[in-house]
Amino acid sequence: MKDIILKRFLKYVSFDTQSSDSTNTHPSTEKQKELAKYLVNELKELGIDNAFMDDNSYVYAKLDGIKGSKTIGLVAHLDTALESSGVVKPNVIEKYDGSPIELKNGNTIDPVKFPKLTEQVGQTLVTTDGTSLLGADDKAGIAIIMTLVEKLIKENIPHPNIFVCFTPDEEIGEGTYLFNYDYFKVDFAYTLDGGNIDIINYENFNAATAFLKFHGKSIHPGSAKGKMVNSQLLAMEFNALLPNIRPDNTEGYEGFNHITSITGSVEETLAEYIIRNHDMNLFKKQMQEFIDIKDALNTKYGYNAVECTIKESYLNMKEKVLEKPYVLEYANCAIKQIGLTPKYIPIRGGTDGARLSFGGIVTPNLGTGSYNHHGPLEYASIDEMNKMVDILIILLNLIK
Numbered sequence: 001m002k003d004i005i006l007k008r009f010l011k012y013v014s015f016d017t018q019s020s021d022s023t024n025t026h027p028s029t030e031k032q033k034e035l036a037k038y039l040v041n042e043l044k045e046l047g048i049d050n051a052f053m054d055d056n057s058y059v060y061a062k063l064d065g066i067k068g069s070k071t072i073g074l075v076a077h078l079d080t081a082l083e084s085s086g087v088v089k090p091n092v093i094e095k096y097d098g099s100p101i102e103l104k105n106g107n108t109i110d111p112v113k114f115p116k117l118t119e120q121v122g123q124t125l126v127t128t129d130g131t132s133l134l135g136a137d138d139k140a141g142i143a144i145i146m147t148l149v150e151k152l153i154k155e156n157i158p159h160p161n162i163f164v165c166f167t168p169d170e171e172i173g174e175g176t177y178l179f180n181y182d183y184f185k186v187d188f189a190y191t192l193d194g195g196n197i198d199i200i201n202y203e204n205f206n207a208a209t210a211f212l213k214f215h216g217k218s219i220h221p222g223s224a225k226g227k228m229v230n231s232q233l234l235a236m237e238f239n240a241l242l243p244n245i246r247p248d249n250t251e252g253y254e255g256f257n258h259i260t261s262i263t264g265s266v267e268e269t270l271a272e273y274i275i276r277n278h279d280m281n282l283f284k285k286q287m288q289e290f291i292d293i294k295d296a297l298n299t300k301y302g303y304n305a306v307e308c309t310i311k312e313s314y315l316n317m318k319e320k321v322l323e324k325p326y327v328l329e330y331a332n333c334a335i336k337q338i339g340l341t342p343k344y345i346p347i348r349g350g351t352d353g354a355r356l357s358f359g360g361i362v363t364p365n366l367g368t369g370s371y372n373h374h375g376p377l378e379y380a381s382i383d384e385m386n387k388m389v390d391i392l393i394i395l396l397n398l399i400k
Contacts, residue, residue: 012139018086019079027057027168059166069160073189076141077170085132103130136370136380141192175352201365203346205276206283207313317357334395
């Protein structure tokens with residue numbers, strides 16, 4: 001099965017499915033539909049005639065299981081992140097020897113910085129060539145689900161009813177924006193979306209995006225004294241007034257403010273921040289700090305120098321998941337039975353499962369054996385992906 005999942009994964013990452021936060025379309029990029037169409041065809045070739053893609057690039061399929069059994073969902077996303085190119089040239093390393101992995105552009109995946117590699121000696125790893133992300137977030141999840149489906153069908157393994165969904169635009173927070181809840185009728189679900197296969201995630205950040213517009217006053221620099229207000233300096237001043245909580249100096253349950261883009265001139269500067277915290281009260285406090293700084297600067301300069309709009313993205317699914325704790329226990333038992341020790345670790349991000357949980361489908365997250373997402377240091381373990389298939393088979397057996 002190792003060669004099967006490797007071949008499948010390499011095919012999926014060959015599709016450039018990078019989403020976009022600027023098109024205001026659904027899906028945000030037409031190229032996501034190419035992978036979606038391919039997956040529908042593959043599902044039909046496996047014998048699932050009900051597989052289909054809707055107009056917004058959501059792929060759905062249903063496997064009927066044991067009569068009277070529960071119905072569960074398995075979810076992964078089609079798109080890749082905006083931070084790095086989606087045009088992937090994968091590098092397959094058979095029997096990894098534990099040494100630093102040298103890539104193009106001076107990039108190195110070094111066990112000193114990434115100690116997980118020391119546990120993966122002897123495994124088959126897939127990396128980038130150093131010029132793009134890999135797309136294992138979340139094509140590793142898709143490959144795991146597809147390989148599971150094939151194994152269930154070909155080996156005639158008993159299982160509960162299963163719905164599969166592959167979503168577009170998860171990376172821009174819109175993975176469930178047009179999700180078909182009326183079709184996807186399940187008792188609960190799991191996302192397969194990155195990380196260690198012994199980790200179960202049911203806590204994620206509360207998330208919002210702040211859109212800032214800074215209005216300057218432009219005048220010739222030769223006669224600017226007491227008259228010019230440079231909007232770029234306004235943006236810098238605003239940033240300096242924020243608490244020093246950034247992704248590069250926080251971890252675990254600590255929240256952060258992260259500037260994701262900035263562009264401007266003397267006259268006008270636009271900036272976007274993402275705001276994250278697991279604790280709702282601290283999350284609200286961070287959002288209020290943006291408003292307070294905006295108001296303070298407008299008072300200081302005597303005009304509407306700063307505009308700030310904050311848009312909520314998703315909320316922490318913890319309270320929803322804990323309403324059905326047995327969903328976590330199924331995963332916990334399956335991971336134990338494969339010989340691993342389950343761990344519960346909060347996601348320093350979010351998944352489609354967060355919005356699904358608030359939409360009525362409790363959906364914690366399971367790992368895929370992929371690491372260092374959203375950049376050229378991303379890699380995936382084919383051995384761990386295969387083991388995740390085995391974990392899911394055990395989990396399904398527990399549910400039925």
